[in-house]
Amino acid sequence: MLFQQTESLRQQIPAKAVRWVPPENLHLTLKFLGDTPKDKIPELQEALQKAVSQQRKFALKAVGVGCFPNAKRPRVVWVGLEGGVVELKTLVEQIENTIAPLGFPTEKRPFSPHLTIGRVKEVQDHQIGQILAAFKAGEIAAWANEKVSLMQSILQSSGAEHTVLAEFNLE
Numbered sequence: 001m002l003f004q005q006t007e008s009l010r011q012q013i014p015a016k017a018v019r020w021v022p023p024e025n026l027h028l029t030l031k032f033l034g035d036t037p038k039d040k041i042p043e044l045q046e047a048l049q050k051a052v053s054q055q056r057k058f059a060l061k062a063v064g065v066g067c068f069p070n071a072k073r074p075r076v077v078w079v080g081l082e083g084g085v086v087e088l089k090t091l092v093e094q095i096e097n098t099i100a101p102l103g104f105p106t107e108k109r110p111f112s113p114h115l116t117i118g119r120v121k122e123v124q125d126h127q128i129g130q131i132l133a134a135f136k137a138g139e140i141a142a143w144a145n146e147k148v149s150l151m152q153s154i155l156q157s158s159g160a161e162h163t164v165l166a167e168f169n170l171e
Contacts, residue, residue, distance in 0.1 A: 002140050051095045065080070067132050089113070
């Protein structure tokens with residue numbers, strides 16, 4: 001649904017300017033872990049289970065589009081999130097606090113709830129930022145969050161390949 005709702009946006013941006021995230025790779029990153037030794041995975045899974053078990057299911061809505069870091073220098077095209085954002089931020093904080101003792105540094109930047117839908121390859125005279133600012137998306141999609149997944153990402157020339165290593169159900 002998200003990709004159908006943003007199709008007209010993708011058509012307005014020059015084809016080679018943005019590498020769009022394929023629908024099957026769309027995800028909400030709660031914590032980027034970087035390179036993680038395989039022997040740390042069981043301990044990480046146990047910590048994530050503890051963090052997630054404290055959180056109830058919640059709903060989110062995809063609303064509006066934008067870019068990071070700003071419209072003059074867009075690098076990432078995103079869809080914003082609303083709804084259970086307080087619950088989402090609490091979940092992120094619980095994850096941060098639970099895995100920090102395992103050697104995963106706490107993120108210094110504030111959590112900004114979004115779904116990355118594209119990565120800018122060529123900036124064209126602020127054209128992309130202007131198109132995003134003018135695009136009126138409204139509510140794009142809504143869903144219930146029922147689980148958290150520990151994902152492995154392997155970068156390929158065609159983009160990242162994601163594999164689910166473990167899943168943790170919210171209450």
